[in-house]
Amino acid sequence: MSVRAKVEFLSKRTERPIYYASSAGRNARHQIDQPMNIVSVEVVDARARDDDDAPRAFGQHPSGFDLLTFETRVDNFLDQKQIESIYEPEIVDFLKRTTGGYRVHIFDHTVRASDPELREQKNLREPATLVHNDYTSKSGFVCLRENLGDDAEELARGRFQIINVWRPLTDPVEDYPLALVDARSLNTGNLVDTERRAPNHVGEIQLALHDSAQRWYYYSSMRPHEVLMFKTFDSVDGGTHPCSIHTAIHLQNAPADAKPRESVETRAFVFYR
Secondary structure, eight states: OEEEEEEEEESSOOSOOEEEOOOSSTTOOOEESSOEEEEEEEEEEGGGOTTTTOOOBTTBOTTSEEEEEOOOOOSOTTOHHHIIIIIHHHHHHHHHHHHOOSEEEEEEEEEEESOHHHHHHHTOBOOOOSOEESOOTTHHHHHHHHHHGGGHHHHTTSOEEEEEEEEEOSSSOOSOOEEEEOGGGOOGGGEEEEEEEETTEEEEEEEEOOOTTOOEEEOTTOOTTEEEEEEEEEOHHHHTSOOOOEEEOOOTTOOTTOOOOEEEEEEEEEEOO
16 A cells, blocks of 8 residues: 655755754744755555565664554653653663664654644644755764763764654554655665754754655554654764655645644664674
């Protein structure tokens, strides 16, 4: 089963595009200083993925993403006390068990909502609706130094990844699911290092050029006990190892009264011996 979805790519390669990150609230919207290209792509329901039993490395599917069951005791993801006392230990345990990593360091949680009024009410950000990867070969190491300080140099000598654990809070997700490209179908020559500017931080992400060889997937009707685990950075080969570019997609066959999508994503370093 598959759907058609319109996704936003960078129109052409430029030296250094600038992505202006949105702030939270009703009018949350990203901006880019370069022309973008809207492309209709086929997105296959990965629940019927042919090679779901493919050999895994670090407990991860070779596509760079996987759907896993992960129950949580958290009932309010805007409650920082619950995040720190319940969810973070759950995430650490989950990632260690899943990947075999010996150390996990969580550094970010982001709650998003597709409904403008909900964003305004809860001070949330919007689903990211452009094709991107969160880090470049440089910014993954920069992020390590920013978050691990004195330990970063030693940790960078071994293999580490940045992994996103994406959980829907809507039950089920009826629109704006996350769609990802199989990393095996990704030509890294179609990735463009881009400056990411936010009010309190300047970093880098990767935007993407469209390539008909890219194979797109999503998981239909995700529920809150399920999570998408996907890599956004891998230090092997100097950080150039392919990861899954991704975007939220509007489903053209979504019901007219589809529930607004809410989700929480957690970013974490996972370190391997």
